[in-house]
Amino acid sequence: MVKTKRQTRQKTVIYRIAKESKDHPTAEQIYERAKKELKTLSLATVYRVLKELVEEGKIGEIIINKQSRFDFKTEYHHHFVCNYCGKIFDIDIPICEMARNCVEGPGHKIEGAQHTFFGKCKLCREKER
Incomplete structure (x- = not known):
């Protein structure tokens, strides 16, 4: 600490x-x-x-x-980044906890992790329609 x-x-x-x-x-x-x-x-x-x-x-x-x-969020979560507008969205999905359990289950201790999804956000997809 x-x-x-x-x-x-x-x-x-x-x-x-x-x-x-x-x-x-x-x-x-x-x-x-x-x-x-x-x-x-x-x-x-x-x-x-x-x-x-x-x-x-x-x-x-x-x-x-x-x-x-x-x-602002310090708890374990993922992100989605829009390749078109650059906005970043928090993704709170069960996979976060599943991944943590798989790594920490055998006794490891996660001190930091990042997983980022990239693509086109809903707003950018709607603009192209």
């Missing part, structure tokens, strides 16, 4: 924004949202704080197309 670092105003705001964001934002998107409250905030501070929050287990990090995205 990683020791929790000092709680600063910047960390409080960045954490709140990450927890309220359901769109799996990038560090840059979180920075733009936080700048509205913290005028002197730097992008470097956002990167540092996000790294701390991930290490503390308070938010999740997923890497899509070599870019970190941040997830």
Whole structure:
């Protein structure tokens, strides 16, 4: 378990924004949202704080197309990424628990996992009709 670092105003705001964001934002998107409250905030501070929050287990990090995205859900789940609009959707399906049971059943301990489905989301499919 990683020791929790000092709680600063910047960390409080960045954490709140990450927890309220359901769109799996990038560090840059979180920075733009936080700048509205913290005028002197730097992008470097956002990167540092996000790294701390991930290490503390308070938010999740997923890497899509070599870019970190941040997830308010820290429990085990999968993602669906639309190849057309870029939106990321949480997928909560029994396979998550089945996979966990298969790996941890023999005594292993999962400390992190990522499975991502790629395709065309419902909205993009409807646009082409």
